Amino acid sequence: MTLCPAAFAIPGDISQPTGGYYYERRLLEGLRLDGRDVRHLQIGASFPDPSKADMDDLIAQLSALEVNRPVILDGFLSATIDTTALARLHVPTVAMVHHPLALESGLDADRREFLYRIERDNLALVSHVLVPSPHTAAILSDRYNVAPDRITIARPGTDRPTFRAALADPPMILSVGIQHPRKGHDTLLRSLARLRALDWTAVIVGAAYDLQFAAQLERLLVDLDLTDRAQIAGRVSDEALGTLYSEASIFALATRYEGYGLVFDEALAAGLPIVSCATGAVPDTVPKDAGRLVPPDDPDAFAAALEKLLTDTEHRSKLSDASTAAGRKLPSWSDTARTAGTVLDRLPAREG
Incomplete structure (x- = not known):
């Protein structure tokens, strides 16, 4: 079976020490290790508060993709990309949503409402959504009107420990x-x-x-x-x-x-x-x-x-x-990549 090529758009430095970036680094690596042609689109670091230059560059890079190359959009991008531009894209899109941006702590009411509305509108336009947990899937279905059959749970993989040192004393x-x-x-x-x-x-x-x-x-x-x-x-x-x-x-x-x-x-x-x-x-x-x-x-x-x-x-x-x-019993990162790869291979071509 020929594996569908893909692109993965990620803002800023992919080596950032957060769980979300670690997940995406390992997913990108896993998809490639499976033999899949995956292009890493490096996007400006201003997302989720994009500068005009970074937004224009994101849209330009997505517009230049071949018609048969679906793109995975990091959650900062899928949540805040210009909705009109997203609707016009000629390639299938997959949103990688770790958790909705409106649920972040420390937001004022206006900012929270803005992030909720634009992410909800954008999720209505993407071809599919990848999430790491049933919890996030339920939120997107219940609060963001994403149909359950458009969501796939790709639980993060885990590396097994290679050794066990003596326990510290005291605990x-x-x-x-x-x-x-x-x-x-x-x-x-x-x-x-x-x-x-x-x-x-x-x-x-x-x-x-x-x-x-x-x-x-x-x-x-x-x-x-x-x-x-x-x-x-x-x-x-x-x-x-x-x-x-x-x-x-x-x-x-x-x-x-x-x-x-x-x-x-x-x-x-x-x-x-x-x-x-x-x-x-x-x-x-x-x-x-x-x-x-x-x-x-x-x-x-x-x-x-x-x-x-x-x-x-x-x-x-x-x-x-x-x-x-x-x-x-935890999945490996190869399992995570296979789950995401199955989504990519089943995406219908974008119409219009």
Whole structure:
């Protein structure tokens, strides 16, 4: 069978340390490893607040594609591309929606409504939609009027750990997520401050994506007198992160919202019990017997969940066993690429 060629339009630096960019890097790589001709369209970094120059360049690159080369549009692009230009495209389009932009934290009402309307209108025009989770699929169907048969769930793949180092002593609590308000690292730090009487260390890994918030986290670490117990490590190498996963006893992310959450799969693959929040796609991603989920923005509840795992080693071991079992069932990145490739091969030609 001849594989359909494709293009993948991604704004800015594809090596950015976010879950969404990591997913798209691995999907692009996986599609190519399958033997598919996939052209990477490098788009200006101003999206989702595009400059005129970047918008014009995006439209020009899409307009230059061969008629038989469908294009996957990163969610920043599919959500904010000029609707009229999208309607005129001559090639099939696939929107890669990690989560709708209107659900991002910190938006004022006008901005939220604008993002909702343009993404809803644009999703009505694309040929198909790829999402990472059933949660995002349900949102697009229920709130954005996207028919379920136009949505395919391409769950992120997971790399299996290649080794297991000795567990850190005292128990290490690992959190992985960019330094952005949505990830809730401030809630985690406030929770840890409530657990001074227990023996633990904590490491927060993630690039300083929001510099103002990153500075707030550093101040909070000092204000809570946690500098001798907790470390904000920033971005680390893949090798260093793998070592941290292997040394950790608990994975904790006090997130305020996730459209999926790749780091939860990484924690499952490492066999870690998980403490997080019952928000967004987290309840669908974290098996009930592998973690404890509490309401977001509740340091007391988050601290109580951590305390249970730190003080009850039998309970922690049970969750760890369940996490390990779930991790063994996770898809690979090859599986993700095959799912997306099936969508590309079945797309009808664009009419008009």
